[in-house]
Amino acid sequence: MTTTSLATAGFGSPAASVRTRGVVTRFDPKRGFGFVVVERTRQKVFFHVSAIRSAAAQSRSQPAPGVVLSFQIDETDPRGPRAIEITVEDGSAWLVGRWMRLAGVWGVLAALGLVLGGVLTAWVGVRFGVVEAVAVGLVVWNGFTASLFAWDKHRSVRDGCRLPEAALLGATALGGTPAALGMMSLIRHKTRKTPFRLAMWSIVTVQSLLILVWLSRFLPTG
Known part of the structure; x- marks a missing residue:
């Protein structure tokens, strides 16, 4: 598979169009980062509050454990997968089903x-x-x-x-x-x-x- 086809498939691209959801398991409000577990794969992904799309949401949201996020995954970071293009969802109904x-x-x-x-x-x-x-x-x-x-x-x-x-x-x-x-x-x-x-x-x-x-x-x- 060529490099172009890989990028088209979403592999190796920091801004892959595929979005997923997950639940926050840890968040450090002082340093502004935490971890989210992907809904389907159970993959543990790093995220930083600066990746939340809305600046207003960054200032008022505290993605504490249990909060649902929608995001893309950047697999190109050498330190490991990280969530980008994050939006905070009202995931109460989803969490009830998950529970x-x-x-x-x-x-x-x-x-x-x-x-x-x-x-x-x-x-x-x-x-x-x-x-x-x-x-x-x-x-x-x-x-x-x-x-x-x-x-x-x-x-x-x-x-x-x-x-x-x-x-x-x-x-x-x-x-x-x-x-x-x-x-x-x-x-x-x-x-x-x-x-x-x-x-x-x-x-x-x-x-x-x-x-x-x-x-x-x-x-x-x-």
Whole structure:
């Protein structure tokens, strides 16, 4: 194939006409660059904010993880592929579909586990009592929380679409603290992100205070 035909096919041309879409997995707002994973090929591509087409968009947009970009890929840079001619898309509907595909079997199993856990908790409550039901419910919820942390760690290794930190912190706040702390230590997940750790320990502190207040009701008075 000749050089001309190669350029026509879009190979080796920094401005190939073929556009693709991907989701941002990392972005450094101070230095203005990050990485985007191509929707179909899972290729990891570098991008700089200066490649966003609109100057107005450059000044107001923060392509944080999860934001959808439309772009061309420049394969001629010796440092590796980079995104050019970038536009920021409203990709909320696309991301919902992507989340559903990413959940796959894991999502079905997690939902099934929660349903079965809820049924088991209700049965224990009827058969034995409220205290036993709460204990079983906490075990089930901690299992679910552990699965959330494990899944998010798996996606981070593969540079995939991540779970929102609010989901991890929410599961922790609703009773999954032992599993959350255990998974953070076991698989070394979210241990370097100071804001996340501060939020986590704030939840632990509030929960500990609530437990102490509850236990104080059983202390002898006078």
